[in-house]
Amino acid sequence: MKPSISTPLTNSIITALLISISTLCHAQNLWNKSGDMRKLIDDRFTLAVDQYKYLSKQIPEGETPQSFENNKSVNRDIQWWCSGFYTGNLWYIYEETKDQQIKEEAEKGLKVIMPNQTYTGNHDLGFMMYCSFGNAYRITGKPEYKSIIERSAASLATRYRPEIKAIQSWNKSKYWQCPVIIDNMMNLEMLNWVSDNGGDASYKEIAIAHANTTLKNHFRPDFSSFHVIDYDLKSKSVLRKATWQGAADCSSWSRGQGWALYGYTLMYRSTKNKAYLKQAKGIANFILNHPNLPADKVPFWDFDAQGIPFAKRDASAAAIISSALLELGQYSSIQDKNRFVSAAEAMIRSLSSDAYLAKKGENGGFLLKHSTGAYPLNTEIDVPLIYADYYFLEAMSRYKKWYL
Numbered sequence: 001m002k003p004s005i006s007t008p009l010t011n012s013i014i015t016a017l018l019i020s021i022s023t024l025c026h027a028q029n030l031w032n033k034s035g036d037m038r039k040l041i042d043d044r045f046t047l048a049v050d051q052y053k054y055l056s057k058q059i060p061e062g063e064t065p066q067s068f069e070n071n072k073s074v075n076r077d078i079q080w081w082c083s084g085f086y087t088g089n090l091w092y093i094y095e096e097t098k099d100q101q102i103k104e105e106a107e108k109g110l111k112v113i114m115p116n117q118t119y120t121g122n123h124d125l126g127f128m129m130y131c132s133f134g135n136a137y138r139i140t141g142k143p144e145y146k147s148i149i150e151r152s153a154a155s156l157a158t159r160y161r162p163e164i165k166a167i168q169s170w171n172k173s174k175y176w177q178c179p180v181i182i183d184n185m186m187n188l189e190m191l192n193w194v195s196d197n198g199g200d201a202s203y204k205e206i207a208i209a210h211a212n213t214t215l216k217n218h219f220r221p222d223f224s225s226f227h228v229i230d231y232d233l234k235s236k237s238v239l240r241k242a243t244w245q246g247a248a249d250c251s252s253w254s255r256g257q258g259w260a261l262y263g264y265t266l267m268y269r270s271t272k273n274k275a276y277l278k279q280a281k282g283i284a285n286f287i288l289n290h291p292n293l294p295a296d297k298v299p300f301w302d303f304d305a306q307g308i309p310f311a312k313r314d315a316s317a318a319a320i321i322s323s324a325l326l327e328l329g330q331y332s333s334i335q336d337k338n339r340f341v342s343a344a345e346a347m348i349r350s351l352s353s354d355a356y357l358a359k360k361g362e363n364g365g366f367l368l369k370h371s372t373g374a375y376p377l378n379t380e381i382d383v384p385l386i387y388a389d390y391y392f393l394e395a396m397s398r399y400k401k402w403y404l
């Protein structure tokens with residue numbers, strides 16, 4: 001007869017182990033509970049092929065699409081901050097669908113914006129050149145794209161101001177001395193990438209310095225962010241904490257909170273500095289626990305907008321936040337991961353619904369409706385915007401890659 005190994009102690013250890021395994025398994029499956037996310041995403045990419053083939057025919061030579069307003073397509077010159085998103089969108093669509101016509105259009109789009117690699121007129125080079133050439137290089141591996149990204153990083157680095165240890169966003173004007181906006185966190189991705197991929201190491205040092213200065217001056221104790229910090233280069237001090245696109249200096253402009261969340265998440269990706277991760281989680285909690293976040297999780301254009309719950313929404317903010325939350329989930333414990341991925345999924349589902357997503361042939365070829373670019377300036381209110389589509393496509397692509 002074999003000796004029994006069953007004792008009260010071993011029994012309780014086995015029970016505890018079984019409970020932990022079952023809790024873990026249960027906790028691992030809180031997203032895609034209805035099991036339809038793959039189909040939902042694939043269907044949206046199929047729609048994107050048709051929409052973007054239509055959109056590609058509405059763009060005058062040498063311009064890039066911005067929006068569709070009053071039944072007319074709106075296009076801008078290539079120095080506009082969003083000029084890289086159109087071709088970025090095409091690369092995401094091509095990556096998922098392998099549609100050759102979309103790829104040709106994406107390559108054509110790159111040629112249009114290529115001169116931006118030497119542009120130094122603002123801080124938006126990361127948006128313009130990394131969302132476009134960054135995706136093109138990631139997908140095709142063509143060395144010429146890498147050189148263009150390196151040249152663009154050099155152009156962006158010219159805007160670094162050692163006096164304040166930050167990159168100047170906009171040029172001096174009657175409004176500002178040396179403005180730095182929270183959006184600028186997004187441009188750090190290109191600097192990190194170039195340094196992390198054999199390029200000049202000083203670019204990443206600039207990115208880290210900028211992220212640290214922003215951490216110190218842009219945030220309130222509840223992790224919400226001001227939009228613009230105006231610096232004085234002579235005294236190296238903060239002149240003013242203000243807004244440009246938000247409801248008030250002290251308000252929380254929704255897209256700005258999205259840029260902040262995405263920005264500290266990407267800084268953690270490249271540095272593994274825990275302070276950046278803590279910041280990203282704090283921002284995520286501010287957004288997700290905010291009493292003014294609507295039930296469908298598509299933010300009003302400002303968390304403190306007048307007229308909530310009737311204030312305009314900003315679908316672009318939801319797209320940016322969902323994409324960032326999916327990456328943050330990769331760096332989080334199982335409980336936080338469940339929260340972040342489930343919230344991102346809810347945002348993707350809302351944006352994929354008839355309330356926000358255009359039907360084939362509608363919306364000038366854009367995917368998403370109901371974004372708000374600059375409410376106080378009375379422009380781009382409740383319209384499609386090229387970057388809303390970009391982060392929506394990116395979020396769906398990330399969801400498929402990481403969570404299905």
Ligand code: GLY
Pocket residue numbers: 081183245255373
């Ligand atoms: N970077 C400008 C904006 O988010 O509207």
